[in-house]
Amino acid sequence: MAKTMLFFCLTGMSFGQVFYVSTTGSNTTGSGSMGNPWATIEFAVENVPDHATILVAAGLYSGRIRLDEHFVNGIAIQSDPPYLALLRHTSTVLTCFDGSGITLEGFDIAHTSSGAGPLVMQVQGANTERLIIRNNIFHDSYNNDLLKINNGCRDVLVEGNVFYNQSGSDEHIDINGVVNVEVRDNIFFNDFVGSGRVNNNNTSSYIVIKNSGGLPQNEQFHVHRNIFLNWEGSSGSNFLLFGEDGHGFYEARDALVENNLFIGNSSNNMRACFGVKGCREITFRNNTVVGDLPSLAFAMRLNREGSNLINEEIYFYNNIWSDPTGTMGAEFGTSNNDFSDTPPADTNTFAIDNNLYWNNGSAIPFQAGELVNYTDDSNRIEGNPMLPIHAGIVLPRWDPLAMQFLSGNLSIRSEFERLAQLAAIAAGSFAIDVANPTQSPVDDILGENRGPSPDIGAFESNPCMLIGDLDSDSDVDFDDLLLLLPNWRQSTYDLDGDGTVTILDGALLIQSFGSCP
Helix, strand or coil: CCCCCCCCCCCCCCCCCEEEECCCCCCCCCCCCCCCCECCHHHHHHHCCCCCEEEEEEEEEECCEECCCEEEEEEEEEEEEEEEEEEEECCCCEEECCCEEEEEECCEEEECCCCCCCCCEEEECCCCEEEEEECCEEECCCCCCCEEEECCCEEEEEECCEEECCCCCCCCEEEECCEEEEEECCEEECCCHHHCCCCCCCCCCCEEEECCCCCCCCEEEEEECCEECCCCCCCCCEEEEECCCCCCCCCCEEEEEECCEEEECCCCCECEEEEEECCEEEEEECCEEEECCCECCCCEEEECCCCCCCEEEEEEECCEEECCCCCCCCCCCCCCCCCEECCHHHECCEEEECCEEECCCCCCCCCCCCCCCHHHCCCCEECCCCCCCCCCCCCCCEECCCCEECCCCCCHHHHHHHHHHHHCCCCCCCCCCCCCHHHCCCECCCCCECCCCCCCCCCCCCCECCCCCCCCCCCCCHHHHHHHHHHCCHHHHCCCCCCCCCHHHHHHHHHCCCCCC
C-alpha cells in the first residue's frame, strides 16, 4: 500500500502582490503593473517577489519559457482569462530545471507544428521541487512527450489538466526517476484527426512511471480521480504503465492508483488497461474500467522485460472491470477474449480481492496458464454494475475560436464532471455498498465522501454528507473551524461552560465531527 503523500501543497493559497504580462508589454520599460505590463513570463518570474501572482493576458507567447527561480512561499502564474494565453514553441515550450514553489495555471500549451524539437514541457533536476501544474490544456506534441517529470525532482502536483496527442513512441506524462508525484483530476485522451494529424497507432501509454536513469529513488506516486478515454495508440501500450526499460532494479515503487475511470470507446487495440514491469508496492483500487476496450488483455499485464526484477506486492481491490459488449479482452475483430497477461514467473506476490466483473452475461475469460485470473478473487462479484452507455462520447477538446469545449462547457472541471458521470452506477448495481471499506479511499472520483459502506469502483452512488466538512474537501480539520468561528453563538458553542467561545470550544466541537450519520 502506498504511503501517505507528504505533498507541500500550494493548493488554495492566496497569493499577494499581482503583476501583469501582456503581448503588448515591455521588459525594458514595463513595471509589471496593469497599465505597464511586462512582455514575457520568464522575465516576470525572474523579477517578482515571493508570494506574488503573475496574470498573463490573452494572446500568443512564442519561444521557450524557463521557470528557474526558487520561492519559499510560492508564486502563481495564471492565464487571465483561462486558456486564452497560448504558449507555443518549435521545441520545448516550458522548462523548470532549477526552480521551486511555482504554480502554473490556465494555459493552452503546444508545439507549433511538425518538425518541432522534443517535449512540450519538462520538469527535472535535484533542485526542482514544490511545483503545481494545474488547469492547463496540453496538446499536440510533434516530438516526444507532452509533459516529462524526471531526473531527481520531487513534490510535483499535476492537477485538473487536459492532455491529448503526444508523438511517436512517447507519452502524455513520463514520470521518471523522481519522488512524490501526484496526478489527480486530469483528463487524458487522443484525437489526432481533430488536430489535422494522422493517427498512426504508434503512440505509447498515456502515463508511464519508470526509472530510466537508475537514480536512487523513484517512489511515492498517487494517481487518482483521473479520466482516460479514446485510445489511439500502439497495441503494445497501456492507459497506465509502471516500468518500461528492462532495468535490473525496481523501476517504480510505492504507488497508489485509485478512483480513476478508464473508458474503452475506440476500436484501436491496446496491450492492457494496466501494466506493471519490474516494480513493487503498486496498488490499484476502486477504479472503473468500462467499454469494449479492444486489447490483448482487458485488465492487466504483469510481466518482466530485459533485466527486470520480479514484480512484488501488486494489489487489486474494489475495481470494476466491465465490458458491456461481452467481448472482454478480445482484439478488434476477433473473439480471443483475455482477462490478464500475467506469466507466473514474472510476479511473486500479488492480491486480487473484492472486485466486480461483468462481460454482459458472457463468461469472464479464464486462462489456466496465467498467474492472475478472476477466479483468484475469492470475494469476487459477478454482476452488472449498471454503468451508463458510453458510445458517442463528445471528446473534451478545447475550441480556441469558440472559446469553449466541444460540449459547450467553459472549463476543464465542467468537462471532468460531465465525463465522470460515465462511472455513475445506477440503482440495482451489483457494486453498491459492497466494497471492502478497509481498502477503499475516503472519497470518490468527484471528491464525494464514501461513508462507512462504500461502493465498488470509482463512483459513489449515495455519497455521505460529512458532518462539519464546511469547505467540502472530504476532511474535517482546522480549516472548517475557521469557517465556523465567525458564526458561533455563545449559548450553542460554549462547550466547556466558561462563559466565552474560544479555540478550546472549537476543539471540543471538532471531536464530534468527521463521521457520517
